[in-house]
Amino acid sequence: VTTIIRHGARTPYAGAPEYQCWDGYWEDEETGIWNCDLKTYISPPAATKDHVVDSEGMLQEEPDFLFEKRYDALTGPSGKTENHLNGTCQLGQLLQRGYDQELQNGFHLRQAYFYDGKTAEEHTASDSRMRLWDLTKESEGGRKASTPDIGDPTKQLYQEPNLRYRADDEQRTLMSGQVLLRGLFEQELLS
DSSP states (O other): OOOOOOOOSBOOSSOTTTSOSSTTTTTSTTTSOOOOOOOEEEOOOOTTSOOEEOTTSOEEOOOSOOEEEOOSSEEOTTSSEEOTTSSSOOTTOBOHHHHHHHHHHHHHHHHHHEEOSOOOTTSGGGSGGGOSEETTSOOGGGOOTTSOSSSOTTSOTTSTTTOOOOOOSOHHHHHHHHHHHHHHHHHHHHO
16 A cells, blocks of 8 residues: 655745735734744664564664754854744644644554454444454464564564655654654554
């Protein structure tokens, strides 16, 4: 299955004066100030660490470190620190509303393709012809139900080659995809 998504709700992609809905837009406290509370965390691969295989044969890798990527107070063309949106948001940054939209998109995809035995009748996955993953079955070798009927059964559902994720390097697209995948695989990630 290939899924192509668009980012969730975001801030304007241009600041004042280019983005002007009406006179006084940027002076109004409700429309002219864009503050963002979402945080983006990044971790490089743990390239120097030994890979640890757990008792079920799954590769476990912990990041060396995790850091927060901040988008506020960007350096502008003048060389000074400035922000085009009168607040802490970057131009085009994902908003909390966009985060919630993509999380719901992930939940909807899960209802469509994951069957766990508790799936409601109205969900597509209740029809066995539509299931990509049947979490009630054990796969070959007696592995637990978290392995797919398709792809590589030695890997977790959310690991390559069972999943590939691609996005450009814009905060709104990276986070939109990551949040959608959280909605899709949250139960497996927490178990």
